[in-house]
Amino acid sequence: MLALRWTLAVALIAAxxxxxxxDARADxxxxxxxxxxxxxxxxxxxxxxxxxxxxxxTIAQYLDEPVLFEHPAGVETTVPATFDDTSGLLQIxxxxxxxxxxxxxxxxxxxxxxDTATLGSTADLSFTAGSEEDVTPPTFDGITSVTWDxxxxxxxxxxxxxxxxxxxLGLGTAADDGGRDSLTLLVFxxxxxxxxxxxxxxxxxxxxxxxxxxAQVTTTVGSGVGHxxxxxxxxxxxxxxxxxxxxxxxxxxxxxxxxGCGTAPARGTRGGLVAFSVAAFALxxxxxxxxxxxxxxxxxxxGDR
Amino acid sequence: xxxxxxxxxxxxxxPLHSSILALAVAALLTGCSRTELEIDDGFDLPxxxxxxxxxxxxxxxxxxxxxxxxxxxxxxxxxxxPCANMPPIPCxxxxxxxxxxxxxxxxxxxxxxxxxxxxxVCFISYCHSWGIQTCAxxxxxxxxxxxxxxxxxxxxxxxxxxVSESLEQCCxxxxxxxxxQFDLNGNGMTGxxxxxxxxxxxxx
Numbered sequence: 001m002l003a004l005r006w007t008l009a010v011a012l013i014a015a016x017x018x019x020x021x022x023d024a025r026a027d028x029x030x031x032x033x034x035x036x037x038x039x040x041x042x043x044x045x046x047x048x049x050x051x052x053x054x055x056x057x058t059i060a061q062y063l064d065e066p067v068l069f070e071h072p073a074g075v076e077t078t079v080p081a082t083f084d085d086t087s088g089l090l091q092i093x094x095x096x097x098x099x100x101x102x103x104x105x106x107x108x109x110x111x112x113x114x115d116t117a118t119l120g121s122t123a124d125l126s127f128t129a130g131s132e133e134d135v136t137p138p139t140f141d142g143i144t145s146v147t148w149d150x151x152x153x154x155x156x157x158x159x160x161x162x163x164x165x166x167x168x169l170g171l172g173t174a175a176d177d178g179g180r181d182s183l184t185l186l187v188f189x190x191x192x193x194x195x196x197x198x199x200x201x202x203x204x205x206x207x208x209x210x211x212x213x214x215a216q217v218t219t220t221v222g223s224g225v226g227h228x229x230x231x232x233x234x235x236x237x238x239x240x241x242x243x244x245x246x247x248x249x250x251x252x253x254x255x256x257x258x259x260g261c262g263t264a265p266a267r268g269t270r271g272g273l274v275a276f277s278v279a280a281f282a283l284x285x286x287x288x289x290x291x292x293x294x295x296x297x298x299x300x301x302x303g304d305r
Numbered sequence: 306x307x308x309x310x311x312x313x314x315x316x317x318x319x320p321l322h323s324s325i326l327a328l329a330v331a332a333l334l335t336g337c338s339r340t341e342l343e344i345d346d347g348f349d350l351p352x353x354x355x356x357x358x359x360x361x362x363x364x365x366x367x368x369x370x371x372x373x374x375x376x377x378x379x380x381x382x383x384x385x386x387p388c389a390n391m392p393p394i395p396c397x398x399x400x401x402x403x404x405x406x407x408x409x410x411x412x413x414x415x416x417x418x419x420x421x422x423x424x425x426v427c428f429i430s431y432c433h434s435w436g437i438q439t440c441a442x443x444x445x446x447x448x449x450x451x452x453x454x455x456x457x458x459x460x461x462x463x464x465x466x467x468v469s470e471s472l473e474q475c476c477x478x479x480x481x482x483x484x485x486q487f488d489l490n491g492n493g494m495t496g497x498x499x500x501x502x503x504x505x506x507x508x509x
Contacts, residue, residue, distance in 0.1 A: 029442050030422040058415050058444070059422065084399040086413035114420050115504040155441045157422045158448025162441055188405045200405045202413040220417070220445045231405045241393065243386050244405045257339040 032060035032120035039182035045130035050237035065109035098129035134178035141172025142245020165224030191229035416444030
């Protein structure tokens, strides 16, 4: 009898754990959450002609849910919004030019996802208007470096281990008369096995990271192997964009790979030649010295013949 | 026994040090980074060094090597502003084509390959010949094809014809989003989705 109870208890615990895991997987897989706002909540000196953005997970669908714009006096008005489902950006234009120095709040809606009634999370955007309009396009030094690695993580939707290339992009200096922190970063892959060189592929849209921080782009192993190049632009709150600068490239190798040193005789012959030449030169020098068998006087420099 | 003065030992050891140093430098030039492993056999490993490989021989002069040996190279310097007269162009499905390094970008898509969490029917040569694969959370790939019982409308076809064009056609006819294993849409590709795939594919 006791054994039966224990068996039932263990089965019950296992079943509840399994159900909990399945629920978590479904939620994290399909929830159309709000990821960030542009500008960030708490922003100050927001240009008086700014448009405001909320970025949702790209499975989000906008079905004309109201976006509430709260004025300093506490009055809320519903403002029209447009949704770009390719980037998940919900965009509003404040109903009137912002008053310099006034504080506003935008209540972004919760959205539903494609083929699901699950509501995502949301957030409010509080900001203070600046005193100027944004009139000039932003400036951006572009991507300054690319490093890469391969990640192997368990996917929350499929439950399987997925391999991905993760490219870490160093960003150059960005500036705008509306403030750096309100810029949107747009990254494009300009070269790669799955990219048309004459039409760079958009691969990332997000609020620009704080100065000194990197951005990350994830690709499949198929599209991330070989000669890979990226370029980026920034966009301000009035949709003016910077130039991209030159693409920055890196060569990747397909996993599995070995972390270590190699002389790459097949493709990278330069390093092998240099190593061979230097080694041969050093050995030749030693061979010339050895038969002499004389010691150098104290204080004499090397190579003195 | 020959006594070698200390000063001579010092001097004699110098060429050795220099050669070791030179070899070390050469090894560094050669590159410490990721070397691809060949998994066909365990002994013949082709050495393809990412850092030492000719990273963009057509590229510009800027090259740097970071701590893990990854080379980053800027492409040849572009003219001052090749995009000066190329404003963004609105895309029909949303977003813009932007001028990037002198070329207009492609229009953006909602996802890389499939809508995260969406499912399509796949065909698998096990007992039921029918399965479901789920799109990954990042929308970049599908997971494994997991076998399931086919719907009743396709059950007999699955029993008789197994994985076949007729089973794929049955999948399409019954309103599923199906993996086009037999190129029934005639686009020259296999594996792309076919059928009712509005919530699966990245384009609307």
